[in-house]
Amino acid sequence: MTDTMKRIMVTGAAGQIGSELLKVLRKKYGGDNVLAADIQNLPDPELRESGPFEFCDVTKRDVLEAIVRRHDIDTIYHLAAILSANGEKNPRLAWDVNINGTYNILETARDHHLIRVYIPSSIAAFGPETPREATPQETILRPKTIYGVTKVAGELLADYYVQRYNVDVRGSRFPGIISHETPPGGGTTDYAVAIFYEAVKAKRYTCFLRADTRLPMMYMPDCLKSVMDLMEADFSRLRHHADFNLAAMSFTPAELAAEIRKHIPDFACEYLPDFRQAIADSWPMSIDDAAAREEWGWKPDYDLAAMTKDMLTVLTRRQAEGRLNY
Ligand code: NAD
Ligand code: AKB
Numbered sequence: 001m002t003d004t005m006k007r008i009m010v011t012g013a014a015g016q017i018g019s020e021l022l023k024v025l026r027k028k029y030g031g032d033n034v035l036a037a038d039i040q041n042l043p044d045p046e047l048r049e050s051g052p053f054e055f056c057d058v059t060k061r062d063v064l065e066a067i068v069r070r071h072d073i074d075t076i077y078h079l080a081a082i083l084s085a086n087g088e089k090n091p092r093l094a095w096d097v098n099i100n101g102t103y104n105i106l107e108t109a110r111d112h113h114l115i116r117v118y119i120p121s122s123i124a125a126f127g128p129e130t131p132r133e134a135t136p137q138e139t140i141l142r143p144k145t146i147y148g149v150t151k152v153a154g155e156l157l158a159d160y161y162v163q164r165y166n167v168d169v170r171g172s173r174f175p176g177i178i179s180h181e182t183p184p185g186g187g188t189t190d191y192a193v194a195i196f197y198e199a200v201k202a203k204r205y206t207c208f209l210r211a212d213t214r215l216p217m218m219y220m221p222d223c224l225k226s227v228m229d230l231m232e233a234d235f236s237r238l239r240h241h242a243d244f245n246l247a248a249m250s251f252t253p254a255e256l257a258a259e260i261r262k263h264i265p266d267f268a269c270e271y272l273p274d275f276r277q278a279i280a281d282s283w284p285m286s287i288d289d290a291a292a293r294e295e296w297g298w299k300p301d302y303d304l305a306a307m308t309k310d311m312l313t314v315l316t317r318r319q320a321e322g323r324l325n326y
């Protein structure tokens with residue numbers, strides 16, 4: 001991020017990633033300079049007090065533009081979205097929020113000459129015809145979920161705005177993100193968060209994916225680091241823009257349960273796959289992130305063992321303090 005960036009907006013700021021990114025951005029740029037925007041309140045009182053908030057439905061272009069003008073916004077982190085499982089429950093909503101919302105953000109960026117925009121994609125951009133191991137940067141993008149369709153369209157649209165209008169748009173294809181602050185918002189990888197809460201609370205969990213379903217995952221500190229690093233990267237070094245493959249770890253529910261058992265030996269995990277199994281089966285098992293490593297120096301800090309230890313330390317402490325809400 002350049003020194004000239006000073007007025008930031010985070011859409012979807014109440015969500016799993018937005019709420020934590022907001023904290024990092026406000027710490028770095030000052031609370032008053034980072035506007036939180038969402039259609040629901042921020043989950044944490046500390047966040048509510050640390051800077052401004054606007055109710056903003058990203059599908060309403062006039063509302064979005066008025067907020068950008070009123071707050072003199074020059075940079076947007078666009079995290080508002082409907083994720084994979086919720087998208088299959090309501091495909092029209094997923095199309096509206098993910099396609100029209102993203103289009104409105106890009107048009108606003110173009111009209112208001114914003115300095116930079118961050119729009120995440122997902123491993124959901126891939127589909128069953130994509131090579132599932134070490135999925136390459138350049139590969140087949142034929143997703144079978146509405147969420148995936150909107151993510152591919154978002155990547156292509158972002159690239160179009162870079163080439164055609166010189167809007168500086170950046171983003172990565174996140175794997176499933178694991179965190180302990182704000183619960184995930186209706187995705188297929190959500191089991192990898194829920195399992196920790198249930199392990200600490202009840203020492204048992206019923207997983208909605210099969211035991212052998214391998215998926216790419218990432219711990220929240222790495223996710224936040226990736227956003228900050230990509231937004232600060234030198235534009236002239238970037239050959240890709242809003243579609244960087246990103247990897248940290250890959251594991252199955254059975255492997256995650258075994259790792260948890262190293263800390264909670266009597267933890268029991270059962271498997272009762274539901275509609276999310278088909279979504280997971282259409283996604284990669286591991287990702288080749290060489291482009292991100294080369295173009296902006298991406299390198300994760302957490303593997304399965306380090307992430308599991310940290311998650312359990314935080315949640316066990318919270319349980320002892322009677323604050324384990326999920
Ligand atoms: P989330 O579901 O936790 O949060 C999304 C937020 O968007 C919610 O607070 C919701 O209220 C808000 N929202 C929904 N509709 C809106 C609208 N019309 N206008 C404004 N806000 C609206 O999602 P997240 O996990 O924080 O994901 C953030 C971004 O990262 C999304 O683009 C998602 O596709 C991407 N991503 C997330 C993951 C993950 O595992 N969390 C993985 C890959 C990609
Ligand atoms: C989901 O499962 O939908 C998200 C994602 C990988 O995009 N966590």
